Amino acid sequence: MEFAQLHPPGPPVEPEAVYTGLALEARAPADRPYVVANFVSSSDGKATVHGRSGPLGGSDGDRASFHLLRTQVDAVLAGTETMRIENYGRLARDTRFEEIRVAEGREQQPLGVLISRSGRIPFGIRLFADRGSRVAVYAPAGTAVPVECEADVLLHELPDDSGGDLPGVVGSLRRDHGVRSLLLEGGPLLFGAMLAAGLVDELFLTLAPAIAGGAERGVTAGAALPEALELELVWALQRGGHLFLRYVRR
Numbered sequence: 001m002e003f004a005q006l007h008p009p010g011p012p013v014e015p016e017a018v019y020t021g022l023a024l025e026a027r028a029p030a031d032r033p034y035v036v037a038n039f040v041s042s043s044d045g046k047a048t049v050h051g052r053s054g055p056l057g058g059s060d061g062d063r064a065s066f067h068l069l070r071t072q073v074d075a076v077l078a079g080t081e082t083m084r085i086e087n088y089g090r091l092a093r094d095t096r097f098e099e100i101r102v103a104e105g106r107e108q109q110p111l112g113v114l115i116s117r118s119g120r121i122p123f124g125i126r127l128f129a130d131r132g133s134r135v136a137v138y139a140p141a142g143t144a145v146p147v148e149c150e151a152d153v154l155l156h157e158l159p160d161d162s163g164g165d166l167p168g169v170v171g172s173l174r175r176d177h178g179v180r181s182l183l184l185e186g187g188p189l190l191f192g193a194m195l196a197a198g199l200v201d202e203l204f205l206t207l208a209p210a211i212a213g214g215a216e217r218g219v220t221a222g223a224a225l226p227e228a229l230e231l232e233l234v235w236a237l238q239r240g241g242h243l244f245l246r247y248v249r250r
């Protein structure tokens with residue numbers, strides 16, 4: 001499988017040639033991880049079709065970029081709704097992805113990260129039933145991990161009045177778990193909150209050749225930004241009708 005390279009122009013490339021060796025951690029500031037977001041969007045900027053991202057992200061190119069990006073980071077953060085609706089499981093899905101991680105000096109599996117201000121943690125998802133997974137959970141005092149949970153769960157208390165305290169959480173990921181690169185996989189509410197907190201450094205965006213319509217959720221939601229966040233296009237790849245864009249914050 002190959003991507004056409006539109007910008008900068010170049011010969012066709014295989015996914016592993018572009019989505020590995022990114023060395024994202026080298027860009028991390030001292031007090032938090034370098035944060036990259038990955039989204040698939042319809043051509044009208046929506047994140048879902050009938051409430052799920054699957055119909056937009058079903059192409060082989062999107063699957064390859066999605067899974068390879070997970071090999072490039074120390075930890076993967078997703079909103080509790082996304083984890084619940086998409087029933088998240090083990091993050092590095094097969095041995096090839098684990099091999100890439102280890103060859104580039106990372107743990108076999110990325111650390112999974114959840115944040116919940118309400119304490120409604122989706123403990124029923126496959127990730128918590130996976131013995132080989134590690135998950136950092138940031139939740140209010142009194143949140144208990146069910147006994148049937150097989151994953152290694154590292155529970156952190158969110159202070160009562162923190163409102164989610166995203167800077168505190170990403171700081172803790174660096175300090176307490178040595179996380180230098182963090183992949184944010186959505187959803188729109190958590191992405192909006194991370195943007196508003198100034199905590200997103202890059203965006204990997206797959207643009208699908210489809211219109212989802214007005215009833216669907218946009219790629220960002222929630223908090224307003226004081227002004228548009230300006231981005232610089234790093235690359236544009238194409239496969240079939242899909243565009244694969246990498247942007248860095250100016």
Ligand SMILES: NC(=O)c1ccc[n+]([C@@H]2O[C@H](COP(=O)([O-])OP(=O)(O)OC[C@H]3O[C@@H](n4cnc5c(N)ncnc54)[C@H](OP(=O)(O)O)[C@@H]3O)[C@@H](O)[C@H]2O)c1
Nearest residue numbers: 039040047053079081082117118164186187188189190193
């Ligand atoms: N197209 C794509 O690439 C893509 C990617 C991901 C998801 N999706 C889709 O997006 C939908 C889910 O997204 P969503 O926006 O509804 O939910 P979400 O962002 O996945 O999760 C929102 C939850 O995160 C928790 N949270 C913790 N700290 C927060 C903070 N500071 N600000 C906001 N939320 C915080 C909240 O739980 P508490 O109230 O407990 O704090 C909140 O309910 C699904 O349909 C999924 O399929 C699409």
